[in-house]
Amino acid sequence: MPDAENPRTDWSDDLALIRRAAREAGEVAFAFFGQSPEVWWKTEGGRSPVSAADFAANDRLQDILLKARPNYGWLSEETDDDEARLDAETLFVIDPIDGTRAFINGEKTWCVSVAVVHRGEPVAGVLFAPALGEELYAAIGLPAVKDGVSIEVSKPREGELRQIALPEDMLARFPDDVRSTLKRIRHVPSLAYRIAMIADGRIDGTVVKRNSHDWDLAAADIILHQAGGRLVDLAGNRLVYNRKRVTHEELCAGAEHVLESLVLGLRSC
Structure with a gap:
């Protein structure tokens, strides 16, 4: 056992x-x-x-x-x-x-x-x-x-902008050198499905505003992880679920080739 x-x-x-x-x-x-x-x-x-x-x-x-x-x-x-x-x-x-x-x-x-x-x-x-x-x-x-x-997450594509799901006002606050590498996609209303789009390579990453919940994230998290991506907090740590408090602070999800830029950009907002 x-x-x-x-x-x-x-x-x-x-x-x-x-x-x-x-x-x-x-x-x-x-x-x-x-x-x-x-x-x-x-x-x-x-x-x-x-x-x-x-x-x-x-x-x-x-x-x-x-x-x-x-x-x-x-x-x-x-x-x-x-x-x-x-x-x-x-x-x-x-x-x-x-x-x-x-x-x-x-x-x-x-x-x-x-x-x-x-x-x-x-x-x-x-x-x-x-x-x-x-x-x-x-x-x-x-x-x-x-x-x-x-399925697996996207690979780096030389010379192509990385497809990112995030609010337009948030992207505008990213540093110029980060923003210039990203292309914002149309809003996807389901957070779980948006993260799944990273897992199957349709987009490269997303940011998650604070106050998402365990139930928004847990299933998508394991799917993304097994596809080669990560969902992390702004310290780069994976999430811990089933705590007394089930809400989370700002998060980033993505393939490895975009995750560091997203974390950097979100920290600067």
């Missing part, structure tokens, strides 16, 4: 489980897509919407995952936080619809995000985007995969 000296290394069974759960939850959510589901605001006058689809997908995930792994902890955007999760060595970290605003507006760039986090580190993750017909997944010891094909 795994212990501190002989940690568990095979997460393939958990990966298979969360892939099945994400697909079923995605089918539940997709049934609401384009059907004007009921929407609420999480705080009075707030800017963070939640829909009936979010709750329905969350219920399906909780039913499948906790029945299969009753000893795992649980952290979801759409479930009241229970600090009992802090005592769990392994837990599920869930965003039933990452990109709810896009979902409500009929945009296709949203996904179900499911991760397994063990001792503070994501060890398996899946992003299922039913409106796009895409699935990305990875686990420790296994390659990152999109729609059955292994």
Whole structure:
């Protein structure tokens, strides 16, 4: 049995489980897509919407995952936080619809995000985007995969600008020598999907404003890591998940050839 000296290394069974759960939850959510589901605001006058689809997908995930792994902890955007999760060595970290605003507006760039986090580190993750017909997944010891094909981050391209997802006002504050090497792409509403775009080489990097949450990041983090990229804080450190505080400060994600420039640029903002 795994212990501190002989940690568990095979997460393939958990990966298979969360892939099945994400697909079923995605089918539940997709049934609401384009059907004007009921929407609420999480705080009075707030800017963070939640829909009936979010709750329905969350219920399906909780039913499948906790029945299969009753000893795992649980952290979801759409479930009241229970600090009992802090005592769990392994837990599920869930965003039933990452990109709810896009979902409500009929945009296709949203996904179900499911991760397994063990001792503070994501060890398996899946992003299922039913409106796009895409699935990305990875686990420790296994390659990152999109729609059955292994993926990896971009390589340096001599003479080409690096494709970056970040707010225009933030890019304007980057040092001139950094800004001149970057090309900003159109906004991608789902943070998890944006990081996945780095994993499959469509873009080179992104920055993440402060106050992102574990559930926005964990699944995309392991997919990016297994594809050869990194998600880091401004000290260059990987994130620790399942802390009492589940929000994060400013972050950078990218292939190695762009990450240092992004960290430098964000530090100067």
